Amino acid sequence: MVTAIAGLQTGVINLNTRINDTGVYTKYRDYQPRCWVYTDYHRGHGYLNVSQAIEKSCNYFFYETSDRMGIDNLVKFAKYFGLGSKTGVELQGETKGVISSKESKEKYHNGEPWSAGDTLQSAIGQYDNEYSPVQMARYISILANGGNRINPTIIKTIRNADGSETSKEEIEKFINNKLNIQQEEVEDIGIDRNNLNAILEGMRSVTSDSGGTAYVRFKDFNISVGGKTGSAEAPGNKVHAWFVGFAPFENPEIAIVVMVENGGHGNYTAEVVRDIMAEYFGMNTQNIEEDMTAIPYVQILN
Secondary structure (H helix, E strand, O other): OHHHHHHHHHOOOOOOOOEEEOOEOOOEOOEOOEOHHHHHHOOOOEEEOHHHHHHHOOHHHHHHHHHHHOHHHHHHHHHHOOOOOOOOOOOOOOOOOEOOOHHHHHHHOOOOOOOHHHHHHHHOOOOOOEOOHHHHHHHHHHHHOOOOOOOOOOOOOOEOOOOOEOOHHHHHHHHHHHHOOOOOOOOOOOOOHHHHHHHHHHHHHHHHOOOOOOHHHHOOOOOOOEEEEEEEEEOOOEEEEEEEEEEOOOOOOEEEEEEEOOOOOHHHHHHHHHHHHHHHOOOOOOOOOOOOOOOOOOOOOO
16 A cells, blocks of 8 residues: 555555556566466456555555656655554564665675566565564554554553553653653654545445455444555465454554464454454444353362
8 A cells, every 4th residue: 555655645556547567577578577467366356446456455566656656756655554663552673674775785685786677576465574563563554544654552641649641742751761762753654545446446446346355254244444455475385374454444443463474365364353343333232141160179189
């Protein structure tokens, strides 16, 4: 989704742009990646707009979009959505993660120059990209929240002995000092609401349209969900399965991220997200009776 937003905001694509996915991206002789649908079915998705590309998880569309705008623009928008930086959640040991960029290649690849192929890989979440689930949850929450930046927290309020409440600014200052978190300046990119809506509609199609990559998991779900499947390549020909989602689509209350190591297609993790949402929205509470019978219990300690 961040690649789509970056492409729309920079003007290299618009809401009417349709890119023809032929299956294999042949623009560069030394690197010709394939869309997943070609690997599975030996064909492309055909002509797609940005919402349809999200619905069908079309790699080819985002290869072309990123090639038009370049890696620097992609990095700028990834930073806005909090990727590659700590969220500031009040827990020790949070990882910062890595945004795939010219800087990351210089650091992790012996100073090799950036290539067009690196941009293509980065645009679909591969190459040096490394993000924690809580970072991804913030990213999805910002999307669902109209593009407004928010940070996760496990502290609702702190009430002092005299009954007063500690201000959020004071709590944040204490946490940042305690966990040595440096607040990073992030440029306000001013996301166009029409662009954002197109992204969100694509996410709704993932779960609600028959061509969506998670439709089979949500087709009978009675709450509208915005989501996205993900399959992250890992060493040893393994694939980590991701699904990110928020609900209800019209007025979001909850954002969920599930990642299963070596789990394969993100479609499988969508089932976990569906079950969590069903529990959260009270869809599993019908006809439940509590047994109040006391059962004697004796434990023998040796």
